[in-house]
Amino acid sequence: MTPTTGQVTIESDLQRADQVTGVVTATGNVRIVYPDRRVVATSRQAQYFSKEGRVVLSGDVDVIQEGGNHLRAELVTYFVETERVLANPAAGRQVFSTLRIESTPTASPTQPAQPTP
Template sequence: MVRSRRLALAALGLSLGIAPLLWQSAASQETASQALTILADVQQANAMTGVITARGNVQLRYPARQIQATAAQAQYFSREGRIVLSGNVYVLQEGNSLRADSITYLIQEAKFVALPAPSRQVESILMIPDDPNQQIIESVQP
């Protein structure tokens, strides 16, 4: 039986000397909400390169940005501030979803870059308000 292992990258980052994602010195609740959590069958961390690799049934949770994802593999490049998900990737953020063979998330830019498998396409499902103008007006008013 394959068991998933939990790895909170913020905690691992401290033990590796890697700067944790968006670390804040505020209350522990705020720090916990900033954590990026990865569940996977196997995980490896390289202290020399700052790269963390997770393989098999990967689940990623990043509550600070309301991101949930699944993939066959995930790699966190701490020095570059990016996460590369590969193999049947599905990302869900605030009701919007993205499916692709490979998705790179640029953490500082909060930007996704998705690539399809050969002869396939990337699929995005975006939640659009019924009246976009009304949504803007409501969010601007105090």
């Protein structure tokens, strides 16, 4: 198992952090790289609500995960603790996603025991 670092890299035109509220906001050409989850996301704005463990990406959100998963929406909320994602479309649009679903190999059924004569 690959060790996790929890490190996230954020590039944007402007970033600000509010120590009182615990909110970090990045705006303009936001690009987020999260190596632990093999994810790269882009949006117009990203906010990290540290006290709530929630990341909100808004405006032309694109989330691409290595291996083929892709999500496109207007608003994406990521809940850090539960690793849940909620995606909302722009008005009159739909959320788009491509998911790679890998099936796990199943063991062949075992033969029932034969009664001993």
